[in-house]
Amino acid sequence: MRILDEAAIEAIAIGAAILGTGGGGNPYIGRLRCQQELKRGRQVRVVTLDELPDDARVVAVGGIGAPVVGIEKIRQGEECLRAMQALEQLTGAKMDAVIAFEMGGSNSMAPMVTAAQAGIPVVDADGMGRAFPELDMTTFSIYGHVSAPAAFADDKGNVTVVQAAASEKWVERIGRATAIAMGGSAGSAIAPMSGAFLKRAAVPGTLTQAQLLGEAVLHANRLHQNPVDMICAREGGRRLFEGKIVDLQRRLEGGFARGELTLEGFGQNTGERGEIVIQNEFLLFRRNGVVEAVVPDLILVLDHDTGHAITTEVLRYGQRCAVVGLPCHPLLRTPEALQVIGPAAFGIADVAYRPLSSSQPG
Amino acid sequence: MRILDEAAIEAIAIGAAILGTGGGGNPYIGRLRCQQELKRGRQVRVVTLDELPDDARVVAVGGIGAPVVGIEKIRQGEECLRAMQALEQLTGAKMDAVIAFEMGGSNSMAPMVTAAQAGIPVVDADGMGRAFPELDMTTFSIYGHVSAPAAFADDKGNVTVVQAAASEKWVERIGRATAIAMGGSAGSAIAPMSGAFLKRAAVPGTLTQAQLLGEAVLHANRLHQNPVDMICAREGGRRLFEGKIVDLQRRLEGGFARGELTLEGFGQNTGERGEIVIQNEFLLFRRNGVVEAVVPDLILVLDHDTGHAITTEVLRYGQRCAVVGLPCHPLLRTPEALQVIGPAAFGIADVAYRPLSSSQPG
Numbered sequence: 159m160r161i162l163d164e165a166a167i168e169a170i171a172i173g174a175a176i177l178g179t180g181g182g183g184n185p186y187i188g189r190l191r192c193q194q195e196l197k198r199g200r201q202v203r204v205v206t207l208d209e210l211p212d213d214a215r216v217v218a219v220g221g222i223g224a225p226v227v228g229i230e231k232i233r234q235g236e237e238c239l240r241a242m243q244a245l246e247q248l249t250g251a252k253m254d255a256v257i258a259f260e261m262g263g264s265n266s267m268a269p270m271v272t273a274a275q276a277g278i279p280v281v282d283a284d285g286m287g288r289a290f291p292e293l294d295m296t297t298f299s300i301y302g303h304v305s306a307p308a309a310f311a312d313d314k315g316n317v318t319v320v321q322a323a324a325s326e327k328w329v330e331r332i333g334r335a336t337a338i339a340m341g342g343s344a345g346s347a348i349a350p351m352s353g354a355f356l357k358r359a360a361v362p363g364t365l366t367q368a369q370l371l372g373e374a375v376l377h378a379n380r381l382h383q384n385p386v387d388m389i390c391a392r393e394g395g396r397r398l399f400e401g402k403i404v405d406l407q408r409r410l411e412g413g414f415a416r417g418e419l420t421l422e423g424f425g426q427n428t429g430e431r432g433e434i435v436i437q438n439e440f441l442l443f444r445r446n447g448v449v450e451a452v453v454p455d456l457i458l459v460l461d462h463d464t465g466h467a468i469t470t471e472v473l474r475y476g477q478r479c480a481v482v483g484l485p486c487h488p489l490l491r492t493p494e495a496l497q498v499i500g501p502a503a504f505g506i507a508d509v510a511y512r513p514l515s516s517s518q519p520g
Numbered sequence: 521m522r523i524l525d526e527a528a529i530e531a532i533a534i535g536a537a538i539l540g541t542g543g544g545g546n547p548y549i550g551r552l553r554c555q556q557e558l559k560r561g562r563q564v565r566v567v568t569l570d571e572l573p574d575d576a577r578v579v580a581v582g583g584i585g586a587p588v589v590g591i592e593k594i595r596q597g598e599e600c601l602r603a604m605q606a607l608e609q610l611t612g613a614k615m616d617a618v619i620a621f622e623m624g625g626s627n628s629m630a631p632m633v634t635a636a637q638a639g640i641p642v643v644d645a646d647g648m649g650r651a652f653p654e655l656d657m658t659t660f661s662i663y664g665h666v667s668a669p670a671a672f673a674d675d676k677g678n679v680t681v682v683q684a685a686a687s688e689k690w691v692e693r694i695g696r697a698t699a700i701a702m703g704g705s706a707g708s709a710i711a712p713m714s715g716a717f718l719k720r721a722a723v724p725g726t727l728t729q730a731q732l733l734g735e736a737v738l739h740a741n742r743l744h745q746n747p748v749d750m751i752c753a754r755e756g757g758r759r760l761f762e763g764k765i766v767d768l769q770r771r772l773e774g775g776f777a778r779g780e781l782t783l784e785g786f787g788q789n790t791g792e793r794g795e796i797v798i799q800n801e802f803l804l805f806r807r808n809g810v811v812e813a814v815v816p817d818l819i820l821v822l823d824h825d826t827g828h829a830i831t832t833e834v835l836r837y838g839q840r841c842a843v844v845g846l847p848c849h850p851l852l853r854t855p856e857a858l859q860v861i862g863p864a865a866f867g868i869a870d871v872a873y874r875p876l877s878s879s880q881p882g
Contacts, residue, residue, distance in 0.1 A: 244683055314686040318694055321606055324676040332680055332701045339697030 159209060159279065162202040167192050167270070169372030174266030175467035176371050176389070177364070179456050181415075181439035182263015182289030183221075184469055191235065192267050195274035202270045203279040205255060207353075207362050214254040214353035216281060217242050219272050220265035222293060222310065222333055223343030234313035237345025238272040244309035244317045245347050253350060257281040259296055261364040262289030262439075263469075268345070280365070287361035287487045288456050291414060291438040293333055294326035295499050297489045298351060301359035305329045305348040312340035361487045367393070375465045385465025386480040389458075396514065398443055398450055399432040399481040400425045400462060406473055414438050415470050419459075421479060432481060434459065436470050441504055443481060452506070454491065454499045455514040456484035483514045521571060521641065524564040529554050529632070531734030536628035537829035538733050538751070539726070541818050543777075543801035544625015544651030545583075546831055553597065554629050557636035564632045565641040567617060569715075569724050576616040576715035578643060579604050581634050582627035584655060584672065584695055585705030596675035599707025600634040606671040606679045607709050615712060619643040621658055623726040624651025624801075625831075630707070642727070649723035649849040650818050653776060653800040655695055656688035657861050659851045660713060663721035667691045667710040674702035723849045729755070737827045747827025748842040751820075758876065760805055760812055761794040761843040762787045762824060768835055776800050777832050781821075783841060794843060796821065798832050803866055805843060814868070816853065816861045817876040818846035845876045 162170070171189035174182075192202065210216070219238040246252055256269040256276070261284040273280040285296030299305060306323040310333055318336050323329045329348070337344040351359075374392050378385035389395055401421030408417035414437050421432035427445075435442040440457040443450050451457050459468045462478040490499060491513060501509045524532070533551035536544075554564065572578070581600040608614055618631040618638070623646040635642040647658030661667060668685040672695055680698050685691045691710070699706040713721075736754050740747035751757055763783030770779035776799050783794035789807075797804040802819040805812050813819050821830045824840040852861060853875060863871045 309683075314690070315684060316682070316686050316690050316694060317684040318698075319681045319683050320678070321671075321681050322677060322679040324678050328676070328678050332678060332698055335697040335701030336680075336694055339694045 160204050162204060162270070164193050164196055166369055167196070167202070169376060170266060170365065170368045171372065172375050172466065173368030173371030174261055174263060175469065176375075176458055176460070177261050177287070177368055177456065178263035178289040178467060178469060179439045180436065180459055180468070180470040181291065182260060182265060185264045185267050188264045188267025188271065191233070192270050192274070195271055200274040200277075202274050204282050204365060205279045206282045207357050207360060210255065210281060210353035210356065212352065212354035215251060215350040216255045216257050216353060216356055217245060217253045217347050217350050218257045218259050218285060218296070218298060219345065219347045220259040220268045221343055222346045223337040236275060237311050237313060238268050238347060239275045239345070240311035240317060241309040241345045241347035242272060242276065244311065244319055245307060245350065248307055248319060249350065253278060255279050255281050257356065257360065258284040258365070259293065260284055260286040260289045261368055262286060265289070266365070266368060281356065281360070282365040283356065283360035283362045284364045285360060287364050287490060288454070289439055290499060293330040293346070297359050297361055297495070298348070299326040300495050300498050303349070303351055303355065303359065308333060308346065308348040310336045310340070310344045310346050312344045316340055359489070361489055378465060386460055386462070386482060389460070389465060390482060393484050395458070396483045397480065398457070398483045399423060399427050399430070399445060401427055401430070401432050401479060403473065403475055403477045403479065406475060408436070408470070408473070417470070419473060421481070434481070435506065437504055438470065440470070442501070442506060442509065443483065449509055451483040451514050452501050452509055452511055453504060454486045454495070454511075456486055458482040458484060485514050522566050524566060524632070526555050526558055528731055529558070529564070531738060532628060532727065532730045533734065534737050534828065535730030535733030536623055536625060537831065538820055538822070539623050539649070539730055539818065540625035540651040540829060540831060541801045542798065542821060542830070542832040543653065544622060544627060547626045547629050550626045550629025550633065553595070554632050554636070557633055562636040562639075564636050566644050566727060567641045568644045569719050569722060572617065572643060572715035572718065574714060574716035574719075577613060577712040578617045578619050578715060578718055579607060579615045579709050579712045580619045580621050580647060580658070580660060581707065581709045582621040582630045583705055584708045585699040598637060599673050599675060600630050600709060601637045601707070602673035602679060603671040603707045603709035604634060604638065606673065606681055607669060607712065610669055610681060611712065615640060617641050617643050619718065619722065620646040620727070621655065622646055622648040622651045623730055624648060627651070628727070628730060643718065643722070644727040645718065645722035645724045646726045647722060649726050649852060650816070651801055652861060655692040655708070659721050659723055659857070660710070661688040662857050662860050665711070665713055665717065665721065670695060670708065670710040672698045672702070672706045672708050674706045678702055721851070723851055740827060748822055748824070748844060751822070751827060752844060755846050757820070758845040759842065760819070760845045761785060761789050761792070761807060763789055763792075763794050763841060765835065765837055765839045765841065768837060770798070770832070770835070779832075781835060783843070796843070797868065799866055800832065802832070804863070804868060804871065805845065811871055813845040813876050814863050814871055814873055815866060816848045816857065816873075818848055820844040820846060847876050
């Protein structure tokens with residue numbers, strides 16, 4: 159068990175933005191809320207999966223809704239806590255710990271806030287090891303967890319519980335419609351999971367991974383070293399491209415930010431062309447027309463000079479970027495997982511998943 | 521207590537369509553489902569408000585969603601029952617009886633089906649005495665009932681409960697979004713009400729009223745008498761106009777069927793012009809530009825020859841109609857009620873509610 163201080167939370171926010179692979183929302187506001195909890199004298203305690211008893215009751219929490227709304231809509235601050243409490247009331251049992259749906263983006267912060275408010279620890283793990291757009295795209299759902307009853311709470315006092323669902327996809331559909339009705343975003347909590355299940359099904363160590371990534375960026379900037387090199391070295395990441403954004407197409411389709419990004423290479427990629435397919439997250443990278451990385455592997459678009467993540471909503475013409483590929487966790491590469499989070503699940507029908515190898519030359 | 525036979529159910533369906541004032545959906549499919557329950561050997565038992573013990577637990581049920589979807593989407597058949605059962609499970613107590621949200625339109629039938637399936641009686645009363653488009657426009661909500669926890673169930677096995685709501689309007693908003701996510705329609709059930717509360721807040725005798733209206737229509741057609749005269753005589757209705765539809769504007773706006781209908785008078789209205797404002801229901805009637813009836817009073821558009829209701833979705837150019845006004849129940853005319861279901865609540869800002877008087881010459 160360890161206790162996070164403000165500096166740790168700052169680093170986690172930076173690292174979680176990187177793990178967001180363009181999506182998942184910016185963790186900045188969540189970071190402020192989390193640090194606010196510390197100022198109130200509350201603690202963010204972290205336990206590893208190993209430290210978790212097999213019979214622990216662990217609830218996954220996070221925001222649901224468009225990240226853009228999440229930035230502009232003022233939160234009441236206890237949305238996820240209320241969703242968790244609705245489940246406690248329904249099941250008649252207290253939760254022992256909180257876990258993140260996704261460590262990528264702003265949903266890295268929500269569980270820490272809830273944990274601090276409830277006085278219980280947050281688990282150093284998550285259900286995606288990155289960000290994905292839908293609630294059912296977690297290793298929890300993929301490896302057999304039934305999310306219902308799942309609770310959704312807003313800033314006004316509305317609380318809804320999906321008590322039974324025909325499938326995990328239906329929890330996502332009804333939950334998302336609820337969040338939209340609640341004003342575009344809501345706090346959510348799904349049926350508790352056991353410690354034993356999480357040891358098998360959660361992506362381990364991702365809170366620490368985010369923290370180390372964030373510290374690498376801060377460290378490199380302080381020492382005027384190359385942050386992209388540091389990220390690749392730390393995580394076995396592979397430098398896919400460096401270039402300038404010369405074309406950007408973004409459109410809102412069916413609630414998703416879809417589009418395509420074109421980069422003109424410089425440095426070692428001079429004369430080359432990079433292309434990235436976007437659906438909330440960066441899903442596919444092509445160099446000179448050849449696919450070099452595809453979802454569920456992580457495609458990071460970083461500011462070339464600072465190493466900070468560039469999320470899809472702040473992309474713009476002329477930005478100088480480094481594109482880095484990170485191999486995803488093995489739990490995301492199984493046949494069951496690829497059915498839910500592989501290229502075909504995102505409508506990329508003509509590309510089969512080929513695992514990105516670690517730290518090979520680009 | 522009385523038991524309904526197939527003929528009674530047929531009459532109720534005809535009368536409920538008339539009480540729907542153009543909206544509420546066509547009760548025809550509900551009637552078939554209800555009669556199907558009888559064929560299975562189940563009973564539809566009706567109790568009056570007087571017969572209901574003060575401490576009876578009564579649940580209001582009905583479909584929520586666009587009536588158009590309700591016609592085309594095949595039901596599993598136990599949606600409202602499942603919604604009711606979710607509340608029973610949540611509150612740990614069995615329901616003693618079922619009541620309709622609205623007696624106008626197809627939601628007159630749903631409680632009878634649920635009552636037959638659950639083996640409990642249906643109350644001869646409802647929360648509207650007609651049809652209105654939204655769940656919070658009931659005398660239950662107007663006179664202080666808190667609808668949460670409210671349950672919504674679909675044909676696929678999905679069940680959602682709005683456990684807490686900031687207001688009755690929020691139950692409607694979240695419930696409707698849920699119904700849309702569930703495919704456009706769902707069965708719903710709101711928190712149980714006591715017999716004592718319903719004696720004060722429900723519109724009494726409306727199931728019997730629908731039955732008598734339907735029987736009047738059937739009777740008149742059998743005897744070649746004028747059905748519109750019979751309806752007016754039975755209910756203290758006022759003949760507002762007879763004419764032919766010469767113009768019809770209908771558009772779907774914000775989930776509502778809005779529009780305006782123009783009639784060219786014949787018979788005693790020869791040379792006159794009638795106009796009706798539509799928002800799912802018929803809200804306002806003008807003769808030669810002068811308002812003669814307005815919501816919450818009932819404006820019926822009937823087939824001139826058969827006396828059957830013409831609902832907004834089947835209006836068409838050239839139809840010969842009788843327009844009849846029925847005074848609404850006093851519970852709909854109080855200042856509290858008019859705030860929720862008066863003209864201003866439907867965006868008719870320039871017309872103050874003036875009660876329609878009974879059976880005056882047109």
